[in-house]
Amino acid sequence: MRKKVVAGNWKCNTNLQEGVELAKAVNEAVAKDGAKDVVVVLGTPFTHITSVVDAVDTNRIGVASQNCAAEAKGAYTGEVSAAMVKSTGAEYVILGHSERREYYGETSEILNKKVALTLENGLTPIYCCGEALDIREAGTQNDFVKTQLEETVFNLSAEDFSKIIIAYEPIWAIGTGVTASSEQAQEMLAFIRGLIADKFGAAVAEETSILYGGSCNPKNANELFANPDIDGGLIGGASLKAEDFLAIINAY
Ligand code: PGA
Numbered sequence: 014m015r016k017k018v019v020a021g022n023w024k025c026n027t028n029l030q031e032g033v034e035l036a037k038a039v040n041e042a043v044a045k046d047g048a049k050d051v052v053v054v055l056g057t058p059f060t061h062i063t064s065v066v067d068a069v070d071t072n073r074i075g076v077a078s079q080n081c082a083a084e085a086k087g088a089y090t091g092e093v094s095a096a097m098v099k100s101t102g103a104e105y106v107i108l109g110h111s112e113r114r115e116y117y118g119e120t121s122e123i124l125n126k127k128v129a130l131t132l133e134n135g136l137t138p139i140y141c142c143g144e145a146l147d148i149r150e151a152g153t154q155n156d157f158v159k160t161q162l163e164e165t166v167f168n169l170s171a172e173d174f175s176k177i178i179i180a181y182e183p184i185w186a187i188g189t190g191v192t193a194s195s196e197q198a199q200e201m202l203a204f205i206r207g208l209i210a211d212k213f214g215a216a217v218a219e220e221t222s223i224l225y226g227g228s229c230n231p232k233n234a235n236e237l238f239a240n241p242d243i244d245g246g247l248i249g250g251a252s253l254k255a256e257d258f259l260a261i262i263n264a265y
Contacts, residue, residue: 017050017051023253056079076102128165139180223243
């Protein structure tokens with residue numbers, strides 16, 4: 014059965030000490046109430062990863078970076094490679110987030126390299142896709158997301174594809190307080206699962222965890238997660254408060 018995943022994306026928030034405190038609070042509560050069926054992931058800034066890995070029970074909580082370099086190594090000042098991320102004990106890499114696509118010019122070509130390096134290093138990509146408001150208003154969101162997937166992760170072999178997690182995050186819902194309705198989210202995730210089935214077969218589609226992201230919070234998580242194709246969430250703002258993040262985990 015495919016895994017349910019609740020992944021926090023801290024973005025560029027928390028200093029090291031605050032991040033470790035947050036991780037410890039999540040760790041303590043997860044240890045207490047189990048959250049047994051849910052894979053919990055903390056997507057921290059690069060600077061925090063090692064300390065967060067040390068602060069949590071990594072059998073229960075996975076740690077993610079929010080990006081990695083598009084090159085394996087070399088003269089790329091300021092970059093952090095997938096191998097470096099792997100060496101910290103992190104297990105996941107968030108890739109293709111709309112903020113990286115929009116503010117840092119990440120194209121499908123760049124993302125293909127990052128996905129490949131992430132997989133080569135035994136890390137799990139949490140691959141983000143999703144449309145902007147004008148595309149949703151024009152009603153062409155399905156075509157848009159299909160193209161995003163076709164240009165990137167649909168180039169993988171079925172074996173490699175089966176190692177990744179997909180996160181659908183409509184840009185108009187990210188950090189805006191406007192959540193996609195559970196119908197809109199379910200509709201898109203079912204559409205994505207259908208595309209995966211067409212490309213890689215029904216068995217791979219059935220096993221792929223597909224997350225929803227965008228203003229997911231303790232109030233709406235329950236309704237969102239109740240849908241058959243929504244396998245969890247990628248949580249931004251609400252992952253910065255242990256209490257809210259835990260409430261979302263416990264929405265399952
Ligand atoms: P949000 O962000 O939950 O703050 O809307 C989600 C994300 O960008 O991953």
